[in-house]
Amino acid sequence: MSTDDTAETVRDDAARERLIDLAAQFYDQFALGDIPHMEVPTRTKSNIEYDPEKKVWVYGDRTSTRTANTVGGAQKLLKAVYTIDFLAQQLEEDRSSTLRELYYLSESWDNENAQFKSQDESNQLVEDLEIVSEVTREDFHMRPEESGATVIGPLFLREQTRRGEREIHCQEDVGEGGYQIPNNPDTIEFLDHDADFVLCVETGGMRDRLVENGFDTDYNCIVVHLKGQPARATRRITKRLHDELDLPVVVFTDGDPWSYRIYGSVAYGSIKSAHLSEYLATPEAKFVGIRPQDIQEYDLPADPLSDSDVNALESELEDPRYQTAFWEEQIGLQLDIGKKSEQQALASRGLDFVTETYLPERLTEMGII
Amino acid sequence: MSTDDTAETVRDDAARERLIDLAAQFYDQFALGDIPHMEVPTRTKSNIEYDPEKKVWVYGDRTSTRTANTVGGAQKLLKAVYTIDFLAQQLEEDRSSTLRELYYLSESWDNENAQFKSQDESNQLVEDLEIVSEVTREDFHMRPEESGATVIGPLFLREQTRRGEREIHCQEDVGEGGYQIPNNPDTIEFLDHDADFVLCVETGGMRDRLVENGFDTDYNCIVVHLKGQPARATRRITKRLHDELDLPVVVFTDGDPWSYRIYGSVAYGSIKSAHLSEYLATPEAKFVGIRPQDIQEYDLPADPLSDSDVNALESELEDPRYQTAFWEEQIGLQLDIGKKSEQQALASRGLDFVTETYLPERLTEMGII
Numbered sequence A, B: 001m002s003t004d005d006t007a008e009t010v011r012d013d014a015a016r017e018r019l020i021d022l023a024a025q026f027y028d029q030f031a032l033g034d035i036p037h038m039e040v041p042t043r044t045k046s047n048i049e050y051d052p053e054k055k056v057w058v059y060g061d062r063t064s065t066r067t068a069n070t071v072g073g074a075q076k077l078l079k080a081v082y083t084i085d086f087l088a089q090q091l092e093e094d095r096s097s098t099l100r101e102l103y104y105l106s107e108s109w110d111n112e113n114a115q116f117k118s119q120d121e122s123n124q125l126v127e128d129l130e131i132v133s134e135v136t137r138e139d140f141h142m143r144p145e146e147s148g149a150t151v152i153g154p155l156f157l158r159e160q161t162r163r164g165e166r167e168i169h170c171q172e173d174v175g176e177g178g179y180q181i182p183n184n185p186d187t188i189e190f191l192d193h194d195a196d197f198v199l200c201v202e203t204g205g206m207r208d209r210l211v212e213n214g215f216d217t218d219y220n221c222i223v224v225h226l227k228g229q230p231a232r233a234t235r236r237i238t239k240r241l242h243d244e245l246d247l248p249v250v251v252f253t254d255g256d257p258w259s260y261r262i263y264g265s266v267a268y269g270s271i272k273s274a275h276l277s278e279y280l281a282t283p284e285a286k287f288v289g290i291r292p293q294d295i296q297e298y299d300l301p302a303d304p305l306s307d308s309d310v311n312a313l314e315s316e317l318e319d320p321r322y323q324t325a326f327w328e329e330q331i332g333l334q335l336d337i338g339k340k341s342e343q344q345a346l347a348s349r350g351l352d353f354v355t356e357t358y359l360p361e362r363l364t365e366m367g368i369i
Helices: A003-031 A071-092 A099-108 A119-133 A204-212 A232-245 A257-267 A274-280 A292-297 A307-317 A325-337 A343-349 A353-365 B003-031 B071-092 B099-108 B119-133 B204-212 B232-245 B257-267 B274-280 B292-297 B307-317 B325-337 B343-349 B353-365
Strands: A037-041 A048-051 A056-059 A063-067 A150-152 A155-161 A164-169 A188-193 A197-201 A221-225 A249-252 A286-289 B037-041 B048-051 B056-059 B063-067 B150-152 B155-161 B164-169 B188-193 B197-201 B221-225 B249-252 B286-289
Touching: A003 A037, A003 A071, A003 A119, A037 A071, A037 A119, A056 A274, A063 A071, A071 A099, A071 A119, A099 A119, A099 B204, A099 B343, A119 A274, A188 A232, A197 A204, A197 A232, A204 A221, A204 A343, A204 A353, A204 B099, A221 A232, A232 A249, A232 A257, A232 A274, A249 A257, A257 A286, A257 A307, A257 A325, A286 A353, A292 A325, A307 A325, A343 A353, A343 B099, B003 B037, B003 B071, B003 B119, B037 B071, B037 B119, B056 B274, B063 B071, B071 B099, B071 B119, B099 B119, B119 B274, B188 B232, B197 B204, B197 B232, B204 B221, B204 B343, B204 B353, B221 B232, B232 B249, B232 B257, B232 B274, B249 B257, B257 B286, B257 B307, B257 B325, B286 B353, B292 B325, B307 B325, B343 B353
Parallel strands: A197 A221, A197 A249, A249 A286, B197 B221, B197 B249, B249 B286
Antiparallel strands: A037 A063, A048 A056, A150 A221, A155 A164, A155 A188, B037 B063, B048 B056, B150 B221, B155 B164, B155 B188
């Protein structure tokens, strides 16, 4: 058994222990004559705060109590106990499952009261357990339904798979499609790299353009495909590339309010996963573009803003994450000019414009290259 | 230069010649005193026929003529000529681009009348050129915006990339995410394999379950992730695995009318891409399940059919592709029982039920294993 197996096993054991501790609490409460209960941070918008120092979303102080003093509450705790039992066993056997499988699997549980009535219910319970145990879903070995983003660039890594270790260079050992990020990127160890920065790209068309033009080799950059709103695995590997390899991270998206939210979820985390901000968010990530200013300066083909675009921009202006000089200026400008552009609109200046002019200019301005 | 480079170059040259022939036609027409025109099969539903022998959709005999005898028609041909010029140059320089880039790029063309007004217009023109030249979009080096499906299994292949050749074993040289299918899978050469069949899987959750349970190694099977409605590249590689390696192909999806259409697009092609059926469709592909019969026999958790499910099933009964004893029986049964199930519903019988019981039973019945 290699040292990585051991590291993996240690993490699994730790996660299992946290889970069993949770269940043990209920026993202790029984023993003390208390009604079993579990306390979780209140997960409403009003109890989520932007932490300006950490630059990510975190929960506030309010908590809610799940208690067995009603039939409904008792059923919730029963479901939690069955789920804990399932997850602990899954970790012991080094297996994994999806959220949807958990929902269906509950039909096989012997106590009908423990079975989930809907997938929302099981999803929410797993999120509660994540928050209370401070163990991430990935460390419970729960997989997402789909992930599928890729990485290409001067990065040499080792992935711990069920079939043994795989050592992969993300340029030399992969096809043009790149290296497929596994569901849990914490099974990856970075062995070596020759990169100067990480470039996260929203669309597949632009990702393929950068790869075709050899941008990753010319600029020693690791290209991470976000595929629209990035999956947890994509955000996690981005954060690890930043933290462990000390690489600057830049985000390159379309120039519209929905894409600014993609940048936001890489940089600041999301309200929905505020408990994971420290695990997933890269507050140091910078926005390359497309900036509204670029639409003007480079005279890009543009579409008029729709009403919902305008509403989204206005609500971003009220969002503490975007209350910086940069975003206030850019969003204000976009509302003035009433236009948005896609990243591929740069092709109106030729297929090489993005790699020969736009990105080099922007990255120089930003001090990245 | 290796033999593959040569094969690649030969194909590029052939595609370029077909394009230039198209443009040359217009010159000939001018020389003969004819008004330039281009004939394309009429692409309405009424001119698409199911060919029961080839078991795929093909165009009927009706054609439409694009002619320069109106200003609108002349502009269409002008756009065609500019696009042909761009594509021919792209092939000569061994470059590629996306449909969206083509649309934006037209803004840089010197004749304003040649510029596209919408992306629908440029997309349709490229489809017209595909049909008239009998060269596929991939051979024009036009990339899709997104592809992203993966393969895992006992298959050793060589991919021709811009960075040179890559030889990859789709179990030993990849992480748990598998091998990422490139946008144009015709850059792949199959070198060796140890597979007995190909299993195409609709959902990521089920794909990951099969990989975790080692189904590809235990049953010598190549698992192709369809990711919902499969991209062209995914259908193309499936067809090539069938044709070139002589492997049976089975399709495993959810048990609802929308998933039967996913099977249909793998097996019979789609109305939208009837001109590509012979390139993309695998009429010999068989449907494993989830069959309505399985919902009953394995007592799977199910949801009631919605009105739109019922409508979709009824329209499938009128679709010549589904007018087989198998589909008539299964769809009839589904309308009777009024239920649908997801593939992950098999988890209600335990996480290993799909790989230890369901698939072995079904594949034995079907004569695959």
